[in-house]
Amino acid sequence: MHQMHQALFVCEILLNIFTHVDQFPPSSYHPKSSAWKSLAALARTCKRFHEPAMDLLWADMHRIEPLLGCVTRLYPVIYRNSKMYLWSSQDIEPLSEHEARQFLRHASRVRSLRVENSKHFHLFTNLPTDKCVFPSLFSLSFIVDHPYARYLHLFLSPTLRRCNLSAIHPDFTYIATRFAALEHLSIEPFDDGVADDLPLLLNSVRLCKQLATLFCPPLDWAAWKHISNLPTLLTVKISEPRRASHWPLSRSTHDSASFCNLTGLFFYVNTAAYTIAAIRHSEFPSLQEFVMKVSVLPLAEAEQLCRALSQCKANQSLKRIDIISHGLTSGEPSSTVITQFFCFTQLRTLQLDFFHCCFNLDNDLLLEAMESWPHIRSLELVDLDTVPTVTFRGLFTALPQCPNLLSLDMSVDAVRIDIDPTAESFQHTTLESLNLTRSPVADAEAVARILFSMLPRxxxxxxxxxxxxxxxxxxxxxxxxxxxxxxxxxxxxxxxQSPEFGTY
Known part of the structure; x- marks a missing residue:
């Protein structure tokens, strides 16, 4: 047998080599997969290979069944068919003391774990309560029904940095107090019963001191004020339960909340009321991305939202604004929404996708808008309720103001042809994606010649x-x-090309 090269005795080199072997998709996390077999073979090759290969083999678990499969008694039950998730353990006795040691030996290597069901939790009855089951766990995704959230303590680790939960339980307070270094927290409940757990959620969030990312239901003012003071916080995502009726953001003081380092702010809500209140009383001097997807957005609320956004001190930092609402609204438009965004001179992406967002948009206003956004790369103005008044001449007069524009989605008056492409020398050579399909066309050939002459890409x-x-x-x-x-x-x-069959 040839002597092993000295380089293979360097742990860093071994890990680098084995990491390339470990490049396989989550769907292949199964002992019958070729990648799994390769790492298992390396672990059996020699003592030098065993530890690093085993560490990689068990580092990322997208389900808990493979860990249970390391228990001798359970292996043939779990792997009697190729789909582990079909296996049921309801009639199987909990792990014995010896089997618990088998399980814990492999669990100690897990760095990332996703738990999507609770059907095996009863097997852990005999696990020692004073011992950390996953001492090396860095990332936990615990997606289970609310009654089973009480098993959360089994999956906690002092090394935890990422935590994704589908329900709130008192054990979460334990996470927030003991694991002060938690950086990424996501709480996205399955059901609307989260309102009952709101006090627990708010108290727990206020205990987190090192968050970089927070994704959770709406917070009250005390919790909102707390997270605004976290210098580590970079991204906040607020998701409102589908049938929630009211999430008050009552303010106990007259002070504003200043998010000094926040770069991303996202709202997924039923109405704009919470978002408007949060922005109106906050400052975001470093904000680069603002996204709101709202079920219903009446024009009055759209105007309040845009006005609040223009006054939150993000004028020189915002690069992306997406406001999307697919719900029908009533009432007549009273002013122009788009003008509220002229102050954001660093915009790269603007998507306004709701009724009346383009009200009063004509050639002059489009020119003023594009003059305000010289760095814009993607512009989407979707308003089915507004008759387009921007003409081709207005469009091509405004386009030179945005030399970096790559994608444009808006409505134009494609019936009234007011430009002769043969008499124009201008071409916009950057634009590569164009959607004008919400506008009617009278002369398809004339429109095609305009686009061919002036938009070569x-x-x-x-x-x-x-x-x-x-x-x-x-x-x-x-x-x-x-x-x-x-x-x-x-x-x-x-x-x-035929849109349905390929070619004519």
Whole structure:
């Protein structure tokens, strides 16, 4: 047998080599997978390989069944078919003291664990309560029904930095107090019963001192004020339960909350009331991303939201704004929303996708908008309720103000042709994605010639957004723009493409 090269006695080199062996997808976390077998074979090769190979073999667990499979008695039961998740342990006795040691020996190597069901929890009845089951755990995703959240203590570790929960339980307070170094906390309940746990949630969040990312239901003012004082906090995501009726953000003082280092602020809510209150009484001097997806956004609330956003001291930092609402609203528009965003001169991405967001948008206002956003790369203005008044001349007068624009999605008056492409020398050579398909077309060939002459990188005019996340699926003018695209194909020397069958 050849002598082992001295380099293989260096632990760092071994780990580097074995890490490449460990590059396999989560779906392959099964002892019958080739990647698993490779690491297992390395662990059996020699004593020098055993520890680093075993550490990698058990480092990332996307389910708990493989860990239970290391118990001799359970292995044939778990792996009698190829799908571990079909296995039921309800009629199996809990782990004995000896089997618990088998389990703990492998559990000590786990760095990342995802628990998605509670059907095996009764097997852990005899595990020692004074011993940390997962002493090396760095990331925990505990996605179980609310009654089983009481088993959370089994999965806690002093090394924990990431924690994703689907329910609140008193054990969470234990996490917040003992694991002060927790950096990423996500609490996204399955049901609307989270309101009953709100005091526990708020008290627990106020105990976290080192958070970088927080994803949770709406907070009260005390908790909101607390997280604003965390210098480590970079991202906050607020998710409102689907049927929640009221989440008051009552203020106990007149002080504002200043999030000095926060760069990302996200709201997934039913109404804009909570978001407006939170922004109106806060400052975000470092904010780079603001996203709100709201079920219903009446124009009055849209105006309040945009005004509050323009006054939160993020004028020189915001690079992305997404405001999306797919719910129908009533009432007539009374002013222009878009002007509230002119102060954000560093914008790279702006997506306004709600009724009346483009009210009063004409050639002059579009020019003023694009002059305000010289760095914009993606612009999406979606408003099905507004008749487009921006013409092609207005569009091509404004486009030179945004030389870096890559993607444009808006409505134009494509019926009234007010520009002669043969008399124009301007071309926008950066724009590569264009969607005008919510506008009617009278002369498809004329529109195609305008686009061909002035936008050389546009091959097709189409909606490239995810149809499952948009509210204007299909489009009543789809056939008219298919005709435009056929003319674009001919002008570019291509065989016209059929939207359904490939080619004509």
């Amino acid at each position: 546009i091959e097709q005019v189409c909606d490239q957004r995810d149809p499952f996340e948009t509210w204007d699926i299909g489009g009543q003018f789809e056939e008219q723009w298919d005709e435009v695209n056929k003319h674009l194909d001919l002008l570019n020397g291509r065989e016209p």
